[in-house]
Amino acid sequence: MKRYLHSLFEKASSRLEYLKDLTLHFEIPPNADFGDLSCNAALLLSKKLKRNPRALAEEILSNLEIDKSIIFKAEIAGPGFINFFYTPAYANGIIKKILLGGDSFGRTNKFEGKRANVEFVSANPTGPLTVGHGRNAVCGDTIANLLEWVGYKVDREYYFNNAGRQMRVLGDSVRLRYLELLGDEIQFPDDYYQGEYIKEIAEDLKREYGDSLRDEPAEGKFKNKAEQEIFADIEKTLSSIGIKFALFYNENTLYQDKKIENLLTRLKEKNLSYEKDGAVWLKFSELGNEQDKVIVKSTGEPTYRLPDIAYHITKFERNYDLIIDLFGSDHNATYPDVVAGLQALGYDTTKMKVLIHQFVTIVENGEIVKMSTRKANYITLDELVNEAKADVVRYFFNMRNISSHMNFDLALAKKQSDENPVFYLQYAHARICSILKMVSEQKLIASTDNLHLLNTEVELQLVKKLHQFSEEILKSALQYEIHHICVYLEELASIFHKFYTFCRILGAEKDLAEARLALAGAVKIVIKNGLNVLGVNAPETM
RNA sequence: GCGCCCAUAGCUCAAUUGGAUAGAGCAAUAGCCUUCUAAGCUAUAGGUUAGUGGUUCGAGUCCACUUGGGCGUACCA
Numbered sequence: 216m217k218r219y220l221h222s223l224f225e226k227a228s229s230r231l232e233y234l235k236d237l238t239l240h241f242e243i244p245p246n247a248d249f250g251d252l253s254c255n256a257a258l259l260l261s262k263k264l265k266r267n268p269r270a271l272a273e274e275i276l277s278n279l280e281i282d283k284s285i286i287f288k289a290e291i292a293g294p295g296f297i298n299f300f301y302t303p304a305y306a307n308g309i310i311k312k313i314l315l316g317g318d319s320f321g322r323t324n325k326f327e328g329k330r331a332n333v334e335f336v337s338a339n340p341t342g343p344l345t346v347g348h349g350r351n352a353v354c355g356d357t358i359a360n361l362l363e364w365v366g367y368k369v370d371r372e373y374y375f376n377n378a379g380r381q382m383r384v385l386g387d388s389v390r391l392r393y394l395e396l397l398g399d400e401i402q403f404p405d406d407y408y409q410g411e412y413i414k415e416i417a418e419d420l421k422r423e424y425g426d427s428l429r430d431e432p433a434e435g436k437f438k439n440k441a442e443q444e445i446f447a448d449i450e451k452t453l454s455s456i457g458i459k460f461a462l463f464y465n466e467n468t469l470y471q472d473k474k475i476e477n478l479l480t481r482l483k484e485k486n487l488s489y490e491k492d493g494a495v496w497l498k499f500s501e502l503g504n505e506q507d508k509v510i511v512k513s514t515g516e517p518t519y520r521l522p523d524i525a526y527h528i529t530k531f532e533r534n535y536d537l538i539i540d541l542f543g544s545d546h547n548a549t550y551p552d553v554v555a556g557l558q559a560l561g562y563d564t565t566k567m568k569v570l571i572h573q574f575v576t577i578v579e580n581g582e583i584v585k586m587s588t589r590k591a592n593y594i595t596l597d598e599l600v601n602e603a604k605a606d607v608v609r610y611f612f613n614m615r616n617i618s619s620h621m622n623f624d625l626a627l628a629k630k631q632s633d634e635n636p637v638f639y640l641q642y643a644h645a646r647i648c649s650i651l652k653m654v655s656e657q658k659l660i661a662s663t664d665n666l667h668l669l670n671t672e673v674e675l676q677l678v679k680k681l682h683q684f685s686e687e688i689l690k691s692a693l694q695y696e697i698h699h700i701c702v703y704l705e706e707l708a709s710i711f712h713k714f715y716t717f718c719r720i721l722g723a724e725k726d727l728a729e730a731r732l733a734l735a736g737a738v739k740i741v742i743k744n745g746l747n748v749l750g751v752n753a754p755e756t757m
Numbered sequence: 758g759c760g761c762c763c764a765u766a767g768c769u770c771a772a773u774u775g776g777a778u779a780g781a782g783c784a785a786u787a788g789c790c791u792u793c794u795a796a797g798c799u800a801u802a803g804g805u806u807a808g809u810g811g812u813u814c815g816a817g818u819c820c821a822c823u824u825g826g827g828c829g830u831a832c833c834a
Contacts, residue, residue: 293777494832512832519834544828547761638796650793716798
């Protein structure tokens with residue numbers, strides 16, 4: 216429909232000069248009295264042309280050659296909006312399109328042939344994933360889904376580091392717990408990993424090797440075993456909420472492949488780095504950032520910025536058209552340096568999109584739970600999934616704008632209460648499935664032959680809501696804002712539940728029943744496809 | 758101190774490049790199951806969009822300041 220309206224304005228612009236360099240926006244008005252689509256062109260132009268907006272609207276409207284079979288009414292309202300009203304015949308056409316499109320209705324090929332890389336989670340294997348990681352995991356996966364729905368070929372990627380101080384401490388934590396199991400007296404430092412899982416890993420080692428690891432260094436079997444077991448758990452947790460990564464990129468390979476070394480050379484050649492106090496510094500201040508930062512410590516060890524830049528270079532070398540990083544807000548100070556570095560080296564950073572999500576505040580019994588992997592003070596994602604079900608967890612994280620600070624009330628999540636609207640959506644889907652089962656025993660078959668019989672208020676509303684789905688997908692994908700899908704689905708389900716209450720199928724006259732059946736079938740497809748994007752199941756019964 | 762993010766109904770959150778009467782769910786109150794699943798529907802109530810000023814035809818949205826919170830601000834990642 217928007218395409219049609221654009222073409223109308225296109226034609227009119229041959230007579231009205233001022234329409235030529237205007238980017239038109241059609242939006243869905245807040246109120247049905249204002250039509251199905253609304254255009255604020257006159258309001259925008261009135262400022263530029265210094266003319267009365269309503270008069271401008273009159274002039275524009277009289278120059279539009281509207282096809283009455285598509286739009287039966289177009290009128291000026293309020294300060295100068297032009298409101299368009301669809302004919303029911305046009306509106307009903309969407310039902311056929313949806314039934315025809317089926318599982319892929321809503322997909323577009325806008326970005327066909329393009330490749331995207333979405334990096335998310337990227338937690339180092341030092342402990343189980345927490346509820347805090349859940350938001351990153353779910354949102355990242357859903358963004359990847361959305362990109363696939365608009366045509367991208369998407370690689371989900373997990374970046375991790377199994378070297379460095381954190382991992383040394385991890386290995387030594389396991390070593391101490393192992394010695395403890397052998398009966399040694401140990402001093403377990405406060406800043407070591409306190410979690411029970413460390414003891415479990417130590418037990419596994421004892422079972423496997425007996426006491427033969429007494430003189431094993433922390434960074435040998437202890438660290439390796441820890442990494443291996445923790446990573447296995449992380450993958451299992453992710454898989455329990457339907458997330459599977461195509462690629463795991465280990466920071467170590469950057470050293471093995473000499474990418475760090477090469478990067479240092481390039482930075483030096485470009486005169487972007489210098490030595491001071493025995494360390495290597497990068498001239499971030501010259502690149503527009505706050506201050507110069509150390510990239511190689513005086514000990515010879517790189518800081519995280521250097522491998523981060525090297526890592527992103529590999530993404531550019533792998534020729535992605537779109538590179539997405541999803542981080543928690545604790546990274547908001549680090550990514551500008553990485554971007555600046557890449558840009559200085561000549562990479563097209565407009566291909567990159569860094570998304571920052573705000574933290575989840577865990578609330579239990581009215582108190583805020585502070586989480587720390589080190590102190591073993593956390594609630595794992597596993598616990599949450601076990602108690603609240605994967606669908607609830609996914610929906611909960613999907614339904615909020617990632618830039619909003621969200622509270623997660625554990626008690627509520629565990630209760631599986633109506634607080635979580637995912638049931639509302641799933642219930643709508645289950646109700647439709649139930650109807651379909653019923654009618655198959657009768658002699659009713661969904662038909663699009665008599666859609667004009669769908670003429671009650673709620674039926675028309677439902678049809679018009681269906682029109683918006685494809686656009687919601689596209690808009691959400693372009694803005695990387697997944698919560699729009701949830702808002703849309705809740706609105707759709709709400710109208711459907713009204714329809715279910717007021718528009719009976721069984722018992723209605725045959726032609727009407729079959730038309731309503733077609734409408735219900737279309738709603739089922741859209742709800743299922745929407746939930747599919749969110750990674751949430753659409754159950755047939757509840 | 759400085760930087761980024763945030764503040765909307767009792768609670769959790771929406772609000773389409775700045776647009777029309779700020780909307781949902783939960784909680785509350787009052788109704789609706791002999792008829793396709795009541796995890797549903799209907800109705801009522803709930804707001805100085807943290808505060809003050811500014812920009813303009815028009816501000817929850819943009820700007821300035823104030824207040825309150827989150828995250829950063831390392832030769833940690």
